Amino acid sequence: NAGVTQTPKFQVLKTGQSMTLQCAQDMNHNSMYWYRQDPGMGLRLIYYSASEGTTDKGEVPNGYNVSRLNKREFSLRLESAAPSQTSVYFCASSLTGKETQYFGPGTRLLVL
């Protein structure tokens, strides 16, 4: 039982490049989330999927897209990376969306 896994762990991009962050959970959870964490800002929600087949914008969705591929997997795509997207990205999942969230180890992204 791996919980929530994220790939890659670390990535360096040049401005304008694209990339997809992968997230998978093996807890049969319905809800999945993508956050970014910047120094002194706490976690800010980018996008979430309350259940398979649905996605919704969070607090800071601009510059990102998501895909809920199936119940297990939720990916985050940066189409044209910008230095302002340098951050640590966390994926999380929850059984119902109102209960405990379980977090992955994070992806550190540096955009030059």
Add this chain to the structure above:
Amino acid sequence: SQQGEEDPQALSIQEGENATMNCSYKTSINNLQWYRQNSGRGLVHLILIRSNEREKHSGRLRVTLDTSKKSSSLLITASRAADTASYFCATVLINDYKLSFGAGTTVTVRA
């Protein structure tokens, strides 16, 4: 904007002392949760307290909730060096399915 705000931003205590941090929020909630984050790691859930509950305990942790004041507190008793971490409160609003996090309290426990 963030729903929860923690106070203080940083706290430094001696091993064995108690640590208290507070969280205030703006609108009515379904529940409030506390998480811990060790440096460079993901968040770990500590306690969930529902809007109809006033106090919960888990080991050395005690959480209170005052919905009339829209505030919560987390008390860590008999702190240890391993308690050094950032602590975040997060709220789930009524009829919502996502968390809103505060900026966190950084706790340093000195040996």
